[in-house]
Amino acid sequence: MKFSHVVGSDLAGQRLDVAVARLEPALSRAQVQRLIEQGEISVPGAVAKPAHKLRLGERICGRVPEPAPAHLEPQAIALDIVYEDAALVVIDKPAGMVVHPAAGHASGTLVNALLHHCRDLSGVGGQLRPGIVHRLDKDTSGVLVAAKHDRAHRALAAQWKQHSIDREYLAFV
Numbered sequence: 001m002k003f004s005h006v007v008g009s010d011l012a013g014q015r016l017d018v019a020v021a022r023l024e025p026a027l028s029r030a031q032v033q034r035l036i037e038q039g040e041i042s043v044p045g046a047v048a049k050p051a052h053k054l055r056l057g058e059r060i061c062g063r064v065p066e067p068a069p070a071h072l073e074p075q076a077i078a079l080d081i082v083y084e085d086a087a088l089v090v091i092d093k094p095a096g097m098v099v100h101p102a103a104g105h106a107s108g109t110l111v112n113a114l115l116h117h118c119r120d121l122s123g124v125g126g127q128l129r130p131g132i133v134h135r136l137d138k139d140t141s142g143v144l145v146a147a148k149h150d151r152a153h154r155a156l157a158a159q160w161k162q163h164s165i166d167r168e169y170l171a172f173v
Contacts, residue, residue, distance in 0.1 A: 001064040007054045016043065017050035020060060025161055026154040027064070040065065072130070074116035075107060081117075087152035088145055089118060089131075095141040100132055114146055121148060133157055142169075 003024060005011075011019045020041060021029040033050045035041045041062040042048045054060075080092040091110065098105040101112075114121060114131055121131030131146040133156045147153035159165045 003060075003062045003064075005060045007056055007058045007060065009056060011054050012056040014054055015050065016041070016048060016052040016054060016060070019054055020062065021161075023060070024062070025158040028157065028161065035062065035064065072101065072112060072115055073107060075112040076116050077108065077113035079110075079113050079117055082143060087149060088147050088156065089114070091144050091146065093136055093140075093142060093144045095139050098138050099135040099144070110144070110146075118146075118148055121146065134160055 005019075005023050007019070011022075014022075017029055017032045017036060020032045020036075021027055024032070027035075032041065036048055036050050039048075041060065043052060043054070043058050043060055046052060046058065080094070081089060082092050083090040091114075093099070093110060098109045099111065101107070101109050111130060111132065118131070131148065131153070133145050133147055133153060136142050136144055145156060147156055156165075
């Protein structure tokens, strides 16, 4: 996916990462920052850093590379599936389960279980987070949504970013 935007008066003075996240709702600010650091988002004639202050008339050029295929092992881990259709799967994640592989947790994650259950997930979340639209901390239980294809992932991410999805949290103290 490629994009190009000319900075108007509404974006002049804003940080590059903030502006791109606003212009491209399918990308989170963290994703935008990563893409800037990787040289995938630039402002010709300027050193592109996430904090670059945009000037009126500057052009923002960007490319979101195709996601790398995941090289994770599917694992037969039981999932408590609340809802599933062709676009997404909703899981009741237990406390103690890590959502995606990270340092010290290369396997036994929700992603490993999802890959076994679905066989194919959206690649938008990247190599280690296929299908993951949002996450819950390891020790937090709750409902988590995973996307089965890229279009669903982008739509869900945009809704999450726009806060058009209602979330409710309960805590026992």
